[in-house]
Amino acid sequence: MIEGAAVVTVDAPEPNISATGTEYAEGHVVIEDGRISAVGPGAAPPQPGAVRRVDGSGCLVTPGLVNTHHHLYQWATRGYAVDATLFGWLTELYPVWAGIDEELTGSAAAAGLGWTALSGCTTVADHHYVFPDTGGDVLGGVVSGAERIGVRLHAVRGSMDRGQSAGGLPPDSAVEDTESALRGTEDAIRRFHDPAFDSRVRVAVGPCSPFSVSGELMRSSAELARRHGVRLHTHLAETIDELERCDREFGCDPVEYAERLGWLGEDVWLAHGVHLSERDVARLGETGTGVAHCPSSNGRLGAGTAPVRPLLDHNAPVGLGIDGVASNESGRLGDELRQALLLGRARYGPDALSVRDALWMGTRGGARCLGREDELGSLEPGKLADIALWDLDGLGHAGIGDPVAALALGPLPKLRGLLCGGETIVADSRLTRESERDLTAELRRSCSSIAAKGVG
Numbered sequence: 001m002i003e004g005a006a007v008v009t010v011d012a013p014e015p016n017i018s019a020t021g022t023e024y025a026e027g028h029v030v031i032e033d034g035r036i037s038a039v040g041p042g043a044a045p046p047q048p049g050a051v052r053r054v055d056g057s058g059c060l061v062t063p064g065l066v067n068t069h070h071h072l073y074q075w076a077t078r079g080y081a082v083d084a085t086l087f088g089w090l091t092e093l094y095p096v097w098a099g100i101d102e103e104l105t106g107s108a109a110a111a112g113l114g115w116t117a118l119s120g121c122t123t124v125a126d127h128h129y130v131f132p133d134t135g136g137d138v139l140g141g142v143v144s145g146a147e148r149i150g151v152r153l154h155a156v157r158g159s160m161d162r163g164q165s166a167g168g169l170p171p172d173s174a175v176e177d178t179e180s181a182l183r184g185t186e187d188a189i190r191r192f193h194d195p196a197f198d199s200r201v202r203v204a205v206g207p208c209s210p211f212s213v214s215g216e217l218m219r220s221s222a223e224l225a226r227r228h229g230v231r232l233h234t235h236l237a238e239t240i241d242e243l244e245r246c247d248r249e250f251g252c253d254p255v256e257y258a259e260r261l262g263w264l265g266e267d268v269w270l271a272h273g274v275h276l277s278e279r280d281v282a283r284l285g286e287t288g289t290g291v292a293h294c295p296s297s298n299g300r301l302g303a304g305t306a307p308v309r310p311l312l313d314h315n316a317p318v319g320l321g322i323d324g325v326a327s328n329e330s331g332r333l334g335d336e337l338r339q340a341l342l343l344g345r346a347r348y349g350p351d352a353l354s355v356r357d358a359l360w361m362g363t364r365g366g367a368r369c370l371g372r373e374d375e376l377g378s379l380e381p382g383k384l385a386d387i388a389l390w391d392l393d394g395l396g397h398a399g400i401g402d403p404v405a406a407l408a409l410g411p412l413p414k415l416r417g418l419l420c421g422g423e424t425i426v427a428d429s430r431l432t433r434e435s436e437r438d439l440t441a442e443l444r445r446s447c448s449s450i451a452a453k454g455v456g
């Protein structure tokens with residue numbers, strides 16, 4: 001049991017400019033068998049049996065953060081095309097990514113997940129869409145990386161079947177044919193998808209984007225996902241270039257194109273959603289389609305920023321994402337709370353988002369995007385014990401009266417602890433399952449090996 005900390009439960013199903021749920025200036029959280037059994041003010045009620053007590057004084061307890069969009073393999077390709085647009089950046093990186101293999105995805109995933117766990121993240125959706133012929137089991141590498149760190153993984157089995165010879169953006173060497181992509185996706189569901197309440201690995205279906213995937217693969221992927229009862233994810237409406245390309249090729253905007261292909265619905269969440277018309281925003285709300293808002297990546301590539309306030313007002317699920325770290329070299333989900341807040345206010349004014357809205361998107365909103373609102377994303381009895389214990393007692397935060405403002409506006413606090421399913425995976429800002437020194441050495445080898453292949 002954790003006692004003596006400020007507790008922010010994020011138990012409101014919808015965010016509100018002034019509140020996102022029940023809060024206790026000093027409260028407790030009790031954990032039993034990997035789940036939360038009690039939350040409330042003051043000291044915890046007496047518990048039977050042996051109890052481990054954690055003194056949370058000076059700390060803030062929140063749900064573990066949920067990252068709704070990542071590309072973990074890119075942890076080994078940070079720092080390329082640093083001043084490019086999305087399409088320029090992709091064109092430089094596709095040939096580099098064509099050299100990835102199972103060893104690289106494993107080490108990059110462990111390093112990236114370790115790093116994001118240190119920023120308070122307990123659940124990560126990884127969108128992996130590069131499957132070179134000679135790469136081996138690249139998705140298996142990502143899954144093993146998650147097991148090494150102890151976070152929950154949503155492994156989005158991505159795909160691309162539209163190389164340059166078919167009018168797409170990636171080189172032909174980086175894409176699969178449509179049949180292989182569908183077969184590989186079905187195989188990933190069979191091997192890794194666990195639908196259980198406390199699942200550590202779930203699979204979603206994720207053709208990469210309209211400019212790298214055929215309409216046929218988009219449509220067939222949606223059918224496949226619905227046949228297996230898994231979720232759907234893709235990139236959409238990220239840049240003006242994409243809008244213009246979509247209009248030229250299909251005579252509509254990306255959201256209209258997605259709808260034609262069966263890609264709006266409560267089982268879909270989309271990365272970015274930056275360039276949306278008022279009609280698009282309303283349509284996403286009506287259909288319950290989620291948006292993974294990636295403010296740092298959108299800033300890094302100069303893409304713009306998503307209409308978060310209008311999306312929330314239309315009750316569309318909005319979560320936060322790091323996006324690939326090749327376009328977000330920071331890679332810390334905790335930082336995205338602040339970034340979302342600043343960009344949202346810069347675009348829509350000072351009352352566009354509250355600090356609590358930012359926390360809601362980083363927790364409960366993310367859980368909604370991933371279809372796990374019943375299991376995680378808030379501190380409520382019966383939910384999984386995915387919990388962050390932020391240390392607000394240091395130089396960076398002491399004296400800030402509102403702990404949520406300290407978290408969302410201040411520097412990202414250190415973690416006194418991070419629990420996933422009741423297991424401590426970060427203690428006193430250190431990973432418990434792996435040594436950072438070993439992860440760093442592995443990462444350095446992977447970065448050198450992919451850079452050498454790129455030069456060759």
Ligand SMILES: [Zn+2]
Binds near residue numbers: 235323324
């Ligand atoms: Zn992305």
